[in-house]
Amino acid sequence: MLRTHTCGELRLADASKQVTLCGWVQKTRDKGGMVWIDLRDRYGVTQLIFEEGSTAAEVLEIAKGTGREFVLKASGEVVERYAKNDKIPTGEIEIKVSELEILNEAKTPPFTIENETDGGEELRMKYRYLDLRREEVREKLMLRHKMLQETRSYLSGQSFMEVETPVLIKSTPEGARDFIVPSRVNKGEFYALPQSPQTFKQLLMVSGFDRYFQIVKCFRDEDLRADRQPEFTQIDCEMSFVTREDILEIFEGLTRHLFKAVIDTEVGEFVHMQYDDAIKYYGSDKPDVRFDMKFVELNDLAQNKGFNVFDQAELVVGICAKGCADWTRKQVDALTDFVKRPQIGAKGLVYVKCNADGTFKSSVDKFYSQEDLKAWADKMGAEAGDLILVLSGEADKTRKQLCELRLHMGDLLNLKDPKDFKPLWVLDFPLLEWDEESERYHAMHHPFTSPKLDEIPMLDTEPGKVKANAYDLVINGVEIGGGSIRIHDKETQALMFKHLGFSDEEAREQFGFLMDAFEYGAPPHGGIAFGFDRLCSLFGGSDSIRDFIAFPKNTSARDVMIESPSQIASEQLVELGIDLRVD
């Protein structure tokens, strides 16, 4: 080793030791007769000192010539400081340097390597290797490292076995768009990168590995978001001979363990909620239950009183904002503008102020008496001082709009404490989802999800109402993971494919291997997958997963550092038998 210690470990107790440190120059403070250098590595910062008279002239000269991010090797004695710095752990000591070597010079970096960097997102991504020198980013990757270690240790301790599955697999029509990889050996044919190891983990169950897990990269060629990358990491799990309750229990256990071990947090009850209730009371399949403000439907009270907008609406529904009756006209107008933004798309917003004196003031006073409004308030549990906000229209859209408004109110009223974690299991998702574009049903989760067994007969009569034995883990409005009990027999699987509009031939071509496997003694099984990047960002208190990935891609799915994707040589195209079409 070139060094005897790291830059983060020396303390007053080490005084008078001879040490050698290596690291990067964080800052040089040249005060003429004295020079200080803050030397930084992964572990911390230690101050080096050079003093005219007691430091050799040539050493002082080298010290004065160092720029930001030079790589140094410094040897000397640990001494107690005259002027201590209580802001850093090594602030009581400094190194009186007797030998100094420049291991490498550095160009001046394009942004400052500090927690409060002056660099913008774009620049930091281009020089990501410099960005990663910043403590703030390094800490996030350290959090991820701990999460990885704790996940492996917990699941391994529960007899889960980590098995790797292939990355070059087969393209399937269901779900997200695949990333495609051409095969040179099999010209004209293509692999796909896995959207998840779904079918492989089911095959592992057939093989008898009754508890499997893998921390695995998955790939989806869809548009990006702050919490979505084209390649992302899942904690992927599958178990045999289990019920839904077994799975919920074990992964509640994993989640609790991670909270405890990584950020020393005890989380409360994992509430169970029906999907239908999540939609009805929160307008979302991933409700944020850190705050209440549940939806209350007002059709029976608000309709047939002459207000045309409500009378013609499929749904009239509102929320009650506690203590907001004194909001100004301007504030309420801002809410109206919020819901009328094209992304939300509401036509308008009705409010009712529950005044302190027991009267009501609403934007629809023309149509509703004080008694009418009192009835609304009673149904909504609104008291004097509260503000009722009501939207109306087509049911699905209105619920979605009110969901956005509810979350917005949560922000405005500071009800979303990032240190407060409220886990929630959302249960019994619909099995199928009508797709307007292709005019057929799609599997809401995936085609291997088991329907609720007693509802299988409804597949023929009301397919849209059949529930799946599927579940999502939601924490603070973030979908952390999801899974299901799977189909494990050939007949049910064939029935599912039929309802998804697959012909027998298509089903056999795409998933014949799985249907074959189901004929050789497939155990009942089910599983779950956690979005690992999102879990990390949730633990780290961030909305973006990018900083928890060492080398992320930007919103155009590009890596601006290595400049990918990129064109390839025409020889490569020829070898692969690919002609590019120029549109």
Added chain:
RNA sequence: GGAGUGGUAGUUCAGCUGGUUAGAAUGUCUGCCUGUCACGCAGAAGGUCGCGGGUUCGAAUCCCGUCCAUUCCGCCA
């Protein structure tokens, strides 16, 4: 695919209802400074105002197009 916001010094931004030589902070460089740690003081260098076109006597500023970044909608079993 659609909508919003942004692109000006190495960097972060101001300037934008058109008008002399485009500013500030920070970083960089030079000099001074023996207890700094956001060191201080004095000075200097540093600009294709994203790119292309248009309007105008005159464009960083107005208009059109385009590229890039970012947020959201669609999409994401």
